[in-house]
Amino acid sequence: MSKQNIINDNGIITVDTNFVRPQYNASHLILQNGEAAFIDVGTSNNVNILENSLRENNLDNADVKYIFLTHVHLDHAGGAGKLIKLLPNAKLVVHPKGAEHMINPSKLIESSVRVYGKNLFDHLFGEIIPIDEKRIFVPSDKDEIYLSDRRFELFFTEGHAKHHYCIFDEISNSVFSGDNFGMSFREFDSINGKISIPITSPNQFDPDEAHNSIDSIIGYRPKYIYAAHFGQLDEIEKIGAVLHKFIDEFVDIAEKNANEEDTLQSIHSSLQEHIKNKLFEHGCSNIEEKLNNFIQTDLYVNAAGLNYWLSKNH
Ligand SMILES: [Zn+2]
Secondary structure, three states: OOOOEEEOOOOEEEEEOOOOOOOOOEEEEEEEOOEEEEEOOOOHHHHHHHHHHHHHOOOOHHHEEEEEOOOOOHHHHOOHHHHHOOOOOOEEEOOOOOHHHHHOOHHHHHHHHHHHOHHHHHHHHOOOOOOOHHHEEOOOOOOEEEEOOEEEEEEEOOOOOOOOEEEEEOOOOEEEEEOOOOEOOHHHOEOOEOOOEOOOOOOOOOHHHHHHHHHHHHHOOOOEEEEOOOEEEOOHHHHHHHHHHHHHHHHHHHHHOOOOOOHHHHHHHHHHHHHHHHHHHHOOOOHHHHHHHHHHHHHHHHHHHHHHHHHHHO
């Protein structure tokens, strides 16, 4: 097994897509009686990593029955078109509001280029390949899907994006949260455990729905959550309470900076300062250095999402 992968209980493998840096972006591979499913797939650049994860588990490409996309942002869905061409029996399971963007990705590409700029976009995401609609299954809220005898329940969760769902996995008693239970990086673990920070990227961040999503995830009483950024989380209630607080504090920061000359810049600085303090309280060390190395871009994207939300709501 390559060091990229983390084997959890119950046939759940956290595959590191190596997007941006190690331990930043995960695809989860689920194994059940010789059948397999991926939950989120990263980008076209890491499709070989996903294929290798099958080989390492003695599986063939034909054993993959589902590709679940928690949502269609390109760090989760960008590689789906390239991947599905290699998996003859796989169905792509995508939210009703996301499906059209997988069939015709032009709008998705356009809005990502707006967030990242053309050069960074090309470097990060590579080629985005459209998907034949015959390969797509569009679920309804609370639909059940079985991988062999393993029951998944899909539930719609807005807040991060309107095309987002999460997956409750009954056998492992866990929820795959996509981007709806924040980003939680191992570099910020401390004696106080893990900390997760909300992802408020443009342009569908909605604080009320973000609160609702956290509540619906916790409502399943999962033992573990598997976050796309990054991997297995425990102590769910504790992390959830911090996330709820963060969302209110982020909104507060946005509103307090509404009348500044450069709102985006001001939100960004206040957000950085706030996160710095919170990480200090959490017991992190070398905070300045870690902020720069690990979540610099994320905080900028978070500020942009808050700024967009502010412009729509005030
Ligand atoms: Zn993401």
